Amino acid sequence: MDVRLEEQIRQIVISKIAELKRPDLFREPLTGYSRADDPRYEELKHWVGEWVKTPRELFPSAVSEISIFVPFTGTTARSPRYRTNGTPEWGEAYVVINDCFDLIGKALQQHLERAGYKSYLIAATHTYNEADMKSMWSHRSAAVAAGLGEFGANRMVITPKGSAGRFCSVITEAPLEPTHSDGVERCGYLRNGSCGLCFKVCPVGALQPGSINRKACQAETRKNEKLLAEREGILGADTCGRCISVCPAAYIE
DSSP: OOHHHHHHHHHHHHHHHHHTOOTTTBOOOEEEEEETTOHHHHHHHHHTOTTOOOHHHHSTTOOEEEEEEEEBOHHHHHGGGSOSSOOHHHHHHHHHHHHHHHHHHHHHHHHHHHTTOOEEEOOSSOOEETTTTEESOOHHHHHHHTTSOEEOTTSOEEBTTBSOEEEEEEEESSOOOOOOOOOOOOOHHHHHSOOOHHHHHOTTOOEETTEEOHHHHHHHHHHHHHHHHHHHOOOSOOOOOHHHHTOTTSSOO
């Protein structure tokens, strides 16, 4: 395994986030790796549905998957606690980082190709069919496979830096050493039933233990997208963030 290549990947990701010059929105990112043949990808077909693609179904020569998490700042992470119908901080962070993920993916693809490895880039968002809400790829599930964290009760992945932030994925032929979760259960509800704030705060009641009403969630985010465009001039921010913002593990130093 090429340890140097893994560190180069990590530094490219860090540098691209630094180039944004937005310390008001983002903190230093986390990067993790999983094997393309990790059995958890195939298991998603059983737990989610046959429409979910494995890395090798998307890119037959895949050897590894790269997961990236960009954590929000405390101010951004907590902003939806205090305001309904979307917040400018969360909305702007969502739009800015989605655009940056495209740049990160292209930079990694070019770097890996120079090293002799082809890559496959996955869109940062909207990898699902809007008619039936079925997604062919889950950045969060890939992040769990790459050891960046574990799922919380609201199906957000809680990393050592919290759950408020954005994930993206790159599939590659490069042989990268898999990373592993620290195994810490950071979700109070799953740990001992002591929380559950995410279920209570959802403005449309979309969250229940073990399930999510994706249509209701989408309707709320689409409403917020329109309001943020009218109110703040932020375009493309179909966001909410309420269920994450109230989580005690949303922001971790």
